[in-house]
Amino acid sequence: NAGVTQTPKFQVLKTGQSMTLQCAQDMNHEYMSWYRQDPGMGLRLIHYSVGAGITDQGEVPNGYNVSRSTTEDFPLRLLSAAPSQTSVYFCASSPTSGDRREQYFGPGTRLTVT
Amino acid sequence: AQSVTQLGSHVSVSEGALVLLRCNYSSSVPPYLFWYVQYPNQGLQLLLKYTSAATLVKGINGFEAEFKKSETSFHLTKPSAHMSDAAEYFCALRYGGYQKVTFGTGTKLQVIP
Numbered sequence A: 001n002a003g004v005t006q007t008p009k010f011q012v013l014k015t016g017q018s019m020t021l022q023c024a025q026d027m028n029h030e031y032m033s034w035y036r037q038d039p040g041m042g043l044r045l046i047h048y049s050v051g052a053g054i055t056d057q058g059e060v061p062n063g064y065n066v067s068r069s070t071t072e073d074f075p076l077r078l079l080s081a082a083p084s085q086t087s088v089y090f091c092a093s094s095p096t097s098g099d100r101r102e103q104y105f106g107p108g109t110r111l112t113v114t
Numbered sequence B: 001a002q003s004v005t006q007l008g009s010h011v012s013v014s015e016g017a018l019v020l021l022r023c024n025y026s027s028s029v030p031p032y033l034f035w036y037v038q039y040p041n042q043g044l045q046l047l048l049k050y051t052s053a054a055t056l057v058k059g060i061n062g063f064e065a066e067f068k069k070s071e072t073s074f075h076l077t078k079p080s081a082h083m084s085d086a087a088e089y090f091c092a093l094r095y096g097g098y099q100k101v102t103f104g105t106g107t108k109l110q111v112i113p
Helices: none
Strands: A004-007 A010-013 A019-025 A031-037 A043-051 A054-057 A064-066 A076-078 A087-094 A109-113 B003-007 B010-014 B019-026 B031-038 B044-050 B056-058 B064-068 B073-078 B087-095 B101-103 B107-112
Touching (some): A010 A019, B003 B087, B003 B101, B010 B019, B019 B107, B031 B064, B031 B073
Antiparallel strands (some): A031 A043, A031 A087, A043 A054, B056 B064
C-alpha cells in the first residue's frame, strides 16, 4: 500500500492564482481530512469528508473548497490564493469503524503565496 | 467543547534523561487520545493511542503514556532520551463516535548530547 499520497510536495503561487492540492489514499478509508500546519498553532482542520459525496467544513474553511467524488481522492482547491494561505498542508485518512481509527497522514505540501 | 492543551512548546533534555511531554484535555465524554510524532519535513506518525482498554499505553520507540481521568491528562514519557527522539510531538483528541480530531499546538523536543 502507498498509504496517503499528496502532490505536489512544494508549490509557489502568486496572490490571486488558484490551484488544487491532490490527495489520494489506497486503504479504502471512509474519512478523509485536510489540515494546515502553521508554527505555534498545531494542525487546524480545513475540511473533512466521511464518504464519497459528503463533505463538511472544519475550523478554518474560508478560501478553500473540497469535493469527494470517489473514496480514494479528496482534492483541496484554493480559489484565489492569499499570502495568509502560506502554510504546510496535510491530508489524512482513517476508517470510520473498528478500533483502529487513528489517522494516517500524507507527507504534506509546502505552499508559499507571494 | 473538546480541546487539548500541551504545556511547553519547547522541551530540552539531555541524552539518557527522562522525557516528559505534558498533555491535558477537556472533553465532556470519554475521549480517544493520541500522540503523534513529526520529524522534520515529514508527515505525522502515530506513536500511541488510548482507547479505554488500558490506562497505561505503550507505543513505538519506547514511549508510553498514562491516561489519568482525575487529572484529565495524557502525558507522554520515555525513560531514556535518544538523539533520534528529537522531533515535534502532538497530542490529539477524538471525540467519542465522531471522526474529527483536535490537535494540540505541539511540543518540540530537543535532545542534548
